[in-house]
Amino acid sequence: MLTRTFAVLLFAAAASRAADGLDPKALLKPPTDAWPTYNGDYSGRRYSTLTQIDQSNVGHLTLAWVAQVRSVAIKSTPLEVNGILYFTTPDNVWAMDARTGRTIWHYQRESQGDHIGQRGVAMYKDWLYFETPDCHLVSLDAKNGKLRWDVEMADPKLGYFATVAPLVVKDHILAGVSGDVTDIPGFLDSRDPETGNLQWRWFSQPKPGEPGSETWPKGTDAITHGGGMTWVTGTYDPELNLIYWGTGNPNPVISGSSRLGDDLYTCSIVALNPDTGKLKWAFQPSPHDTHDWDAAQTPVLFDDTYNGVHRKLLAQGSRNGYFFVLDRTTGENIVTKPFIQTNWSSGVDPRGEPRPKKEKEGTPDGVLVSPSSNGATNWMAPSYDPETGLFYLHARRSWSVFYMTAEGKPEGWAGRDRGLWENSVLEALDPKTGNVKWQHEMGDGEGTAGILTTAGKLLFTADNNDNLLALDPATGKTIWHVNLGGRMVASPSTFQLDGRQILLTPVQNVIFAWALPK
Amino acid sequence: MHRVIALSILTAGVLFAQPPKKPDPAVVERGRSQFKSSCGFCHGDDATGNRAPDLLRSAVVLHDVAGDQIGPVIRNGKPDLGMPGFSNLSAGQISDIVVFLHNQADEALHSNGVPRDYPLKKLLTGDAQAGKAYFNGAGGCAKCHSATGDLAGVARKYSPLDLQQRMLYPGGRGASVTATVMLANGQKMEGPVVSNDEFDISITGPDGAYHSWPKNAVKMELHDPLAPHRELFSKYTDADIHNLYAYMATLK
Numbered sequence: 001m002l003t004r005t006f007a008v009l010l011f012a013a014a015a016s017r018a019a020d021g022l023d024p025k026a027l028l029k030p031p032t033d034a035w036p037t038y039n040g041d042y043s044g045r046r047y048s049t050l051t052q053i054d055q056s057n058v059g060h061l062t063l064a065w066v067a068q069v070r071s072v073a074i075k076s077t078p079l080e081v082n083g084i085l086y087f088t089t090p091d092n093v094w095a096m097d098a099r100t101g102r103t104i105w106h107y108q109r110e111s112q113g114d115h116i117g118q119r120g121v122a123m124y125k126d127w128l129y130f131e132t133p134d135c136h137l138v139s140l141d142a143k144n145g146k147l148r149w150d151v152e153m154a155d156p157k158l159g160y161f162a163t164v165a166p167l168v169v170k171d172h173i174l175a176g177v178s179g180d181v182t183d184i185p186g187f188l189d190s191r192d193p194e195t196g197n198l199q200w201r202w203f204s205q206p207k208p209g210e211p212g213s214e215t216w217p218k219g220t221d222a223i224t225h226g227g228g229m230t231w232v233t234g235t236y237d238p239e240l241n242l243i244y245w246g247t248g249n250p251n252p253v254i255s256g257s258s259r260l261g262d263d264l265y266t267c268s269i270v271a272l273n274p275d276t277g278k279l280k281w282a283f284q285p286s287p288h289d290t291h292d293w294d295a296a297q298t299p300v301l302f303d304d305t306y307n308g309v310h311r312k313l314l315a316q317g318s319r320n321g322y323f324f325v326l327d328r329t330t331g332e333n334i335v336t337k338p339f340i341q342t343n344w345s346s347g348v349d350p351r352g353e354p355r356p357k358k359e360k361e362g363t364p365d366g367v368l369v370s371p372s373s374n375g376a377t378n379w380m381a382p383s384y385d386p387e388t389g390l391f392y393l394h395a396r397r398s399w400s401v402f403y404m405t406a407e408g409k410p411e412g413w414a415g416r417d418r419g420l421w422e423n424s425v426l427e428a429l430d431p432k433t434g435n436v437k438w439q440h441e442m443g444d445g446e447g448t449a450g451i452l453t454t455a456g457k458l459l460f461t462a463d464n465n466d467n468l469l470a471l472d473p474a475t476g477k478t479i480w481h482v483n484l485g486g487r488m489v490a491s492p493s494t495f496q497l498d499g500r501q502i503l504l505t506p507v508q509n510v511i512f513a514w515a516l517p518k
Numbered sequence: 519m520h521r522v523i524a525l526s527i528l529t530a531g532v533l534f535a536q537p538p539k540k541p542d543p544a545v546v547e548r549g550r551s552q553f554k555s556s557c558g559f560c561h562g563d564d565a566t567g568n569r570a571p572d573l574l575r576s577a578v579v580l581h582d583v584a585g586d587q588i589g590p591v592i593r594n595g596k597p598d599l600g601m602p603g604f605s606n607l608s609a610g611q612i613s614d615i616v617v618f619l620h621n622q623a624d625e626a627l628h629s630n631g632v633p634r635d636y637p638l639k640k641l642l643t644g645d646a647q648a649g650k651a652y653f654n655g656a657g658g659c660a661k662c663h664s665a666t667g668d669l670a671g672v673a674r675k676y677s678p679l680d681l682q683q684r685m686l687y688p689g690g691r692g693a694s695v696t697a698t699v700m701l702a703n704g705q706k707m708e709g710p711v712v713s714n715d716e717f718d719i720s721i722t723g724p725d726g727a728y729h730s731w732p733k734n735a736v737k738m739e740l741h742d743p744l745a746p747h748r749e750l751f752s753k754y755t756d757a758d759i760h761n762l763y764a765y766m767a768t769l770k
Contacts (some may be wrong), residue, residue, distance in 0.1 A: 364640040409566035413630035420687035465715035
């Protein structure tokens with residue numbers, strides 16, 4: 001009985017704190033006492049202006065608390081709003097007291113579908129939005145985790161599932177979808193925050209006859225089965241009123257023979273009007289991809305001066321091994337440069353898009369390709385630090401043999417690669433040139449940790465040997481580390497609570513909350 | 519797509535809750551034959567579409583449970599789309615077609631891997647003589663390996679696919695790396711590396727025990743016999759690989 005009483009008291013206290021909710025207007029200027037969206041703010045920089053933890057004192061960091069949930073690994077970035085954390089794993093949402101790590105409520109909804117990952121919730125006023133392995137969008141009451149509504153976005157029997165953290169822009173819940181083994185079209189939905197009703201849907205493929213459809217073969221069903229999943233949260237520029245979203249690979253995955261052409265808008269970065277879903281521009285990092293190199297990675301927004309001209313920019317470290325900088329007003333390419341050694345492109349075209357070599361498409365006897373299908377980077381969050389002016393990403397060097405195994409009409413994957421070797425390196429890239437400013441070796445295997453930079457002149461991430469690292473973002477030198485006994489497959493985040501800067505580091509099913517001693 | 523092989527052990531990668539049981543191959547073949555004669559003209563002999571839709575991507579097939587959706591369509595047709603009904607087919611024949619269609623769809627769903635029994639004839643496209651020349655010449659393989667020594671009979675030891683993979687990069691992650699660690703007191707210890715991160719080095723010593731040191735307290739040298747394999751990645755042409763493989767396949 002004592003436990004129950006305690007839980008009720010705890011719940012009541014927490015509910016009172018959460019009562020303020022999250023005004024979507026606050027997302028335009030996120031306060032330092034919150035981490036209100038997947039990336040912390042609309043820019044996707046994962047840069048915090050907090051300075052309490054800095055280079056001089058990071059060595060004194062201590063545990064504020066540790067929380068463990070019964071779950072698979074946490075891949076989500078917890079939101080923090082009004083002292084409450086909201087985080088997820090597939091089928092599960094937790095609300096947790098950010099001061100203590102105590103669970104306030106736990107929502108569970110068992111489902112069929114691919115349970116590969118879940119990257120977090122979005123919040124609008126007092127409501128949370130959560131996507132499920134069977135491709136539903138669910139809205140919960142943030143106070144108590146009670147279900148408000150549940151809508152199916154796409155048919156899971158056709159192979160749709162969902163992992164992405166939705167993005168709130170004004171009165172739109174922007175929700176992407178995933179697919180993997182079946183030939184289905186990708187799309188991005190805008191849903192009504194009150195009802196879940198569809199406001200608009202943008203498909204990753206144009207309709208036959210529309211601009212872009214000429215990049216698909218005519219007279220076949222390829223364009224209607226073309227992939228292009230929207231499974232990493234996009235970014236938003238309120239001034240331009242444009243959202244930026246990356247799309248995944250075309251289908252069938254390994255065989256391109258049934259979809260000759262560039263296959264727009266798969267493996268693309270697209271700029272859409274959030275009120276209408278209308279395409280403003282598109283840039284394609286991997287035209288006619290046959291290696292599973294989604295261009296879904298976060299399109300990071302910042303401004304800089306090039307040749308004396310102030311420009312609004314967008315940068316992506318793409319899964320195919322190339323770093324791109326675009327003018328985010330027009331989509332004009334400014335920089336295209338590989339950030340690891342690759343061997344699949346014959347060169348960059350006048351649009352700044354690397355052209356694929358036909359001879360590096362998978363064959364029955366195998367072709368050697370760098371990087372592997374898992375990519376030169378992937379969903380792990382990059383960061384941009386406006387003080388250093390550098391873009392940071394978790395890069396992987398890898399070599400793999402791609403086999404096209406299908407006989408007859410290719411369907412689904414139609415082949416696969418087998419990895420030979422991989423290791424990882426954290427890279428700081430100069431957006432002006434794409435040149436590597438510094439590298440920090442992260443060990444054998446494929447790096448999986450996201451990155452956070454702060455105005456305390458710190459970069460937080462984790463290596464492939466379970467070490468949490470604090471690096472100097474200017475030089476890449478290690479300032480502090482601790483072994484946490486597990487791989488980080490999420491991203492660090494930070495916020496201020498009760499005057500104290502908290503650093504959150506989910507590792508497997510455990511969340512470590514760090515702060516300076518009181 | 520999210521597939522990250524390294525993480526599959528960390529995450530419950532459940533695609534569909536109930537993995538379908540492998541159907542009886544005889545039933546699949548009966549269904550294939552029946553499908554070909556009744557349906558193949560429009561839907562393609564392998565059901566991937568012709569003048570009528572690809573059934574492997576069909577919502578009816580993907581929603582079907584034991585013929586509950588496919589059966590009525592076969593029997594009654596879809597007159598509005600020009601598909602006739604096949605009321606002449608027996609329940610058993612329809613059931614066989616259903617099993618065949620599910621088997622076809624299932625193969626597409628599981629096409630994201632290279633089968634372990636991948637056939638030699640698909641891999642054997644190179645010229646063994648050119649491969650031998652590469653082995654002894656440009657590839658530099660003969661510096662460490664011998665066709666009559668460590669590689670004698672290598673083609674018998676591994677499956678065709680594993681032979682190609684191991685030829686390119688043998689062993690698991692860091693499997694054969696050893697380190698010589700020089701301690702502050704001048705002592706040396708050598709052994710296979712257990713762990714080697716930014717901060718610490720650990721090896722299995724000659725005594726069979728685990729030893730570890732902070733890197734800033736010792737000096738160390740790593741010996742990695744696989745380094746030449748990694749250097750070749752950026753030098754190989756695919757023809758070199760296929761020729762070398764053809765040569766390896768002769769070492770029986």
